[in-house]
Amino acid sequence: MSASVNGAARPDGPPEKRDRYPGLSLVDxxxxxxxxxxxxxxxxxxxxxxxxxxxxxxxxxxxxSRKALETAHAHPGVRAVVGVHPHDARHLDxxxxxxxxxxxxxxxVVGIGETGLDxxxxxxxxxxxxxxxxQQLELARELDLPVVxxxxxxxxHTMRILQxxxxxxxxxxxxxxxxxxDMALAVLDMGxxxxxxxxxxxxxxxxxxxxxxxxxxxxxxxxxxxxxxxPHPFRGRxxxxxxxxxxxxxxxxxxxxxxxxxxxxxxxxxxGR
Numbered sequence: 510m511s512a513s514v515n516g517a518a519r520p521d522g523p524p525e526k527r528d529r530y531p532g533l534s535l536v537d538x539x540x541x542x543x544x545x546x547x548x549x550x551x552x553x554x555x556x557x558x559x560x561x562x563x564x565x566x567x568x569x570x571x572x573x574s575r576k577a578l579e580t581a582h583a584h585p586g587v588r589a590v591v592g593v594h595p596h597d598a599r600h601l602d603x604x605x606x607x608x609x610x611x612x613x614x615x616x617x618v619v620g621i622g623e624t625g626l627d628x629x630x631x632x633x634x635x636x637x638x639x640x641x642x643x644q645q646l647e648l649a650r651e652l653d654l655p656v657v658x659x660x661x662x663x664x665x666h667t668m669r670i671l672q673x674x675x676x677x678x679x680x681x682x683x684x685x686x687x688x689x690x691d692m693a694l695a696v697l698d699m700g701x702x703x704x705x706x707x708x709x710x711x712x713x714x715x716x717x718x719x720x721x722x723x724x725x726x727x728x729x730x731x732x733x734x735x736x737x738x739x740p741h742p743f744r745g746r747x748x749x750x751x752x753x754x755x756x757x758x759x760x761x762x763x764x765x766x767x768x769x770x771x772x773x774x775x776x777x778x779x780x781g782r
Contacts, residue, residue: 530768533560535757536775537750538704539623539657539684539732542566542587543576546736547749553584556750562586564750565732565777567623567657569594571605574612581617588777590620590657598633598641606644613652619777621649622657623684626670629662639670646674655680655776664688668695675699679776685734686717693720697728702774704730707740707748710759721763727774731756 537556542549542564553564566581567590568574574591581589591612593601601609613621624645626638633641649656660667660683671681681701685708686693693703703724708714721729733739733756735748740755754768761768 530560530754533754533769534562535560535731535753535773536563536565536777537561537733537735537753538565538682538730538775538777539590539706540564540566540735540750541569541573541737542580542735542750543573544736545749546747549580549584552749552751553586556753557586559751559754561750561753563588565590565619567620568592569623570597570600571608571612574609578612578615578617588617588619589615590622590655591618592620592622592624592645592657593641594623595625595627595638595641595659596630596632599637600633601637601641601644606648609645610648610652613648613654618654620655620657620682621645621652622655622682623659624656625659625684626663626667627659627661628666635666639666642667642670643673646670649680650674653680655682657682657684659684660687664692668692671696671699671701677701682730682776685732685738686720689716690720690723693724697724702728702730702776704732705756705760706732706734707738707744707752707756709763710740710755711744712741718759718763721760726760726764726766726772729760729773730775731760731773 563586566577568577577589581587677700685706686703739746739748761771
């Protein structure tokens with residue numbers, strides 16, 4: 510989750526026709542389906558029509574984590590990540606952590622998150638953010654699940670804590686990556702993945718685009734973070750899983766590959782759930 514959206518969280522329709530990429534099968538590795546105003550079933554149908562066949566819906570607190578899990582059980586092709594966002598870190602007490610562990614035991618849960626640090630808004634005290642981050646890293650390790658990390662204006666602190674838990678062996682996802690190349694390479698060295706969202710399509714995103722060019726495709730993920738961060742040319746409008754195709758197209762362009770030949774990573778497939 511990155512920012513709020515003004516107005517209804519409903520996109521203007523799918524950006525592509527499926528027959529443009531026959532056989533395409535993409536996974537939106539980070540969505541917030543519970544925040545869509547559009548009917549979730551309709552959004553998923555539009556996504557399938559353009560080749561987005563899987564969606565990971567991500568919790569930001571216990572309530573939204575429960576909703577993510579309910580959505581996963583209600584819709585084929587959807588899996589859930591459960592966790593507490595740094596904005597709500599102050600609420601992750603012993604009882605909440607116990608409930609999070611219970612939710613994470615469901616077979617349709619494929620990761621813990623989104624957790625991490627957000628020093629831009631500081632809606633929870635920094636000490637609480639770091640405590641909750643460590644608690645969720647430990648839970649992910651205990652359950653052998655990937656951890657999905659939110660990092661905003663906190664690169665050095667985030668990396669310092671991650672180093673305490675490295676190596677991750679493919680169980681680390683840096684959601685909506687906003688760091689530099691050195692940080693990206695350090696994440697890869699720890700056994701993590703770099704996930705890119707709509708900003709990679711923006712004209713002024715030269716640093717992120719250069720990082721995508723330099724990293725191996727199988728260590729990259731694509732996500733919408735819907736209903737936030739719509740890709741160009743829909744910037745500023747509500748996002749949806751169908752727009753993942755535009756993000757994947759840009760990544761393929763930066764890698765000098767046709768979209769059909771792009772082989773991205775998927776750490777969630779390794780959970781066996």
